[in-house]
Amino acid sequence: xxxxxxxxxxxxxxxxxxxxxxxxxxxxxxxxxxxxxxxxxxxxxxxxxxxxxxxxxxxxxxxxxxxxxxxxxxxxxxxxxxxxxxxxxxxxxxxxxxxxxxxxxxxxxxxxxxxxxxxxxxxxxxxxxxxxxxxxxxxxxxxxxxxxxxxxxxxxxxxxxxxxxxxxxxxxxxxxxxxxxxxxxxxxxxxxxxxxxxxxxxxxxxxxxxxxxxxxxxxxxxxxxxxxxxxxxxxxxxxxxxxxxxxxxxxxxxxxxxxxxxxxxxxxxxxxxxxxxxxxxxxxxxxxxxxxxxxxxxxxxxxxxxxxxxxxxx
Amino acid sequence: xxxxxxxxxxxxxxxxxxxxxxxxxxxxxxxxxxxxxxxxxxxxxxxxxxxxxxxxxxxxxxxxxxxxxxxxxxxxxxxxxxxxxxxxxxxxxxxxxxxxxxxxxxxxxxxxxxxxxxxxxxxxxxxxxxxxxxxxxxxxxxxxxxxxxxxxxxxxxxxxxxxxxxxxxxxxxxxxxxxxxxxxxxxxxxxxxxxxxxxxxxxxxxxxxxxxxxxxxxxxxxxxxxxxxxxxxxxxxxxxxxxxxxxxxxxxxxxxxxxxxxxxxxxxxxxxxxxx
Numbered sequence: 206x207x208x209x210x211x212x213x214x215x216x217x218x219x220x221x222x223x224x225x226x227x228x229x230x231x232x233x234x235x236x237x238x239x240x241x242x243x244x245x246x247x248x249x250x251x252x253x254x255x256x257x258x259x260x261x262x263x264x265x266x267x268x269x270x271x272x273x274x275x276x277x278x279x280x281x282x283x284x285x286x287x288x289x290x291x292x293x294x295x296x297x298x299x300x301x302x303x304x305x306x307x308x309x310x311x312x313x314x315x316x317x318x319x320x321x322x323x324x325x326x327x328x329x330x331x332x333x334x335x336x337x338x339x340x341x342x343x344x345x346x347x348x349x350x351x352x353x354x355x356x357x358x359x360x361x362x363x364x365x366x367x368x369x370x371x372x373x374x375x376x377x378x379x380x381x382x383x384x385x386x387x388x389x390x391x392x393x394x395x396x397x398x399x400x401x402x403x404x405x406x407x408x409x410x411x412x413x414x415x416x417x418x419x420x421x422x423x424x425x426x427x428x429x430x431x432x433x434x435x436x437x438x439x440x441x442x443x444x445x446x447x448x449x450x451x452x453x454x455x456x457x458x459x460x461x462x463x464x465x466x467x468x469x470x471x472x473x474x475x476x477x478x479x480x481x482x483x484x485x486x487x488x489x490x491x492x493x494x495x496x497x498x499x500x501x502x503x504x505x506x507x508x509x510x511x512x513x514x515x516x517x518x519x
Numbered sequence: 520x521x522x523x524x525x526x527x528x529x530x531x532x533x534x535x536x537x538x539x540x541x542x543x544x545x546x547x548x549x550x551x552x553x554x555x556x557x558x559x560x561x562x563x564x565x566x567x568x569x570x571x572x573x574x575x576x577x578x579x580x581x582x583x584x585x586x587x588x589x590x591x592x593x594x595x596x597x598x599x600x601x602x603x604x605x606x607x608x609x610x611x612x613x614x615x616x617x618x619x620x621x622x623x624x625x626x627x628x629x630x631x632x633x634x635x636x637x638x639x640x641x642x643x644x645x646x647x648x649x650x651x652x653x654x655x656x657x658x659x660x661x662x663x664x665x666x667x668x669x670x671x672x673x674x675x676x677x678x679x680x681x682x683x684x685x686x687x688x689x690x691x692x693x694x695x696x697x698x699x700x701x702x703x704x705x706x707x708x709x710x711x712x713x714x715x716x717x718x719x720x721x722x723x724x725x726x727x728x729x730x731x732x733x734x735x736x737x738x739x740x741x742x743x744x745x746x747x748x749x750x751x752x753x754x755x756x757x758x759x760x761x762x763x764x765x766x767x768x769x770x771x772x773x774x775x776x777x778x779x780x781x782x783x784x785x786x787x788x789x790x791x792x793x794x795x
Binding site: 289291306313 | 525527528532533536544547616619620622623626627789
């Protein structure tokens with residue numbers, strides 16, 4: 206594994222009696238896209254703003270690019286690109302004026318025109334920011350986070366509030382600079398976003414990191430339990446279902462089996478059906494729990510509620 | 520990639536870049552240009568057109584109304600371009616998250632404040648020049664008499680712009696949200712304008728109002744600018760023993776120190792209204 210660019214050890218943060226973060230340990234490695242996934246109020250923004258140096262911590266140790274974020278100097282800041290949760294643009298400046306102005310803060314910025322093209326605002330270069338749509342303003346935010354040519358980019362709910370098409374376009378923008386080898390820390394409450402962009406996902410619920418791993422491995426063993434389902438019709442109705450390894454349930458005409466060995470179960474079923482002269486088992490399917498199923502189970506298990514549909518940031 | 524060998528942008532360049540952006544933003548907001556920049560000009564033209572007579576000094580002597588009125592309007596213009604301008608625009612930037620965004624970049628805070636100060640001084644100088652030009656060309660006022668009064672005029676302009684800017688930065692703390700910036704800043708400022716001898720003659724105000732106004736810098740700015748533009752025999756009637764360059768100089772120098780302390784104590788880079 207490459208060396209960590211972010212190291213978090215035992216970090217807690219309380220606002221009065223409210224514990225926003227509880228003893229968080231986390232390493233984030235150079236070149237990866239790490240997504241922090243969690244319901245609203247889980248502590249995503251608090252954790253990210255501690256890493257960005259905006260907030261202090263109640264206890265624990267943090268190292269970001271070799272410095273404590275609370276004491277980072279201008280040179281350290283010049284290696285970070287920050288896209289905050291709330292869209293903020295300078296209404297009375299044009300897109301180009303804004304990006305060029307911010308580029309001037311950095312020692313070796315990217316070309317402003319190139320960044321404007323990259324975020325898809327090439328035809329809005331001269332437009333005042335006040336005249337842009339919500340999605341276009343969010344692109345300005347992204348441009349400002351990138352123009353300093355940072356080594357580490359923070360994206361706090363970058364696509365919240367955008368329509369599905371706008372979200373997908375923004376994903377392409379994010380992919381185009383993760384391809385440049387930047388380390389990206391992304392917070393989101395959209396599961397598809399985490400799956401589409403991240404190498405690793407950290408699930409944060411109630412201020413605790415409850416699981417970390419690649420999107421298809423989150424949930425550990427529960428993710429390997431598959432469901433084999435089918436509908437015994439015609440000739441199959443008369444025959445008893447053969448012994449199968451797993452937990453069998455029936456609902457109406459459907460039979461489903463929760464099993465750790467779906468391939469063996471399917472092989473047994475094919476032989477059983479062939480015996481009865483049936484070549485195609487009706488409605489046969491094998492499915493694994495999605496990241497969404499796993500995530501919703503985790504949230505529910507901790508007494509949380511989550512609606513992944515809501516677009517508005519709280 | 521070793522970025523440490525590449526030098527960071529210089530403070531001067533950053534401050535100048537901030538100045539340009541502040542000026543663009545100021546002159547592109549019509550309401551702001553009207554209320555802080557054009558309103559004093561409008562006051563000068565309207566009042567001088569309506570009150571075309573003279574203001575009485577000691578028995579038998581008087582000065583033209585516009586000669587009396589212009590110095591107070593210059594003081595008002597300086598306060599508008601620095602105090603009101605910065606208090607409103609910086610508090611709006613705070614509440615809209617724009618300062619938080621700047622704080623996330625390597626821009627030094629000193630460059631931000633240097634830009635703010637420079638841009639408001641530039642706005643002040645342009646405004647004062649416009650007021651003086653109108654006074655001379657339209658109304659034929661007399662300019663400060665001799666190098667001593669000119670020097671004092673320049674001192675007043677500089678220190679008033681500086682303390683007005685610092686007070687404006689401090690006053691951002693009184694603004695609870697972006698929408699409230701206008702009323703919260705303008706209301707007390709308007710009251711001070713009426714009791715500081717800008718619209719009414721100082722010696723016609725009741726003494727308790729004079730005492731209140733004396734506690735604030737606008738009175739000393741107005742009186743100072745009058746000293747630069749009016750003959751001594753007139754000013755002694757209006758201001759009595761406090762007439763002269765000495766007391767306004769000391770009062771404004773003291774306010775300069777107070778304003779900087781207030782700005783350092785009260786200014787917050789981010790307002791934690793969005794904490795969650």
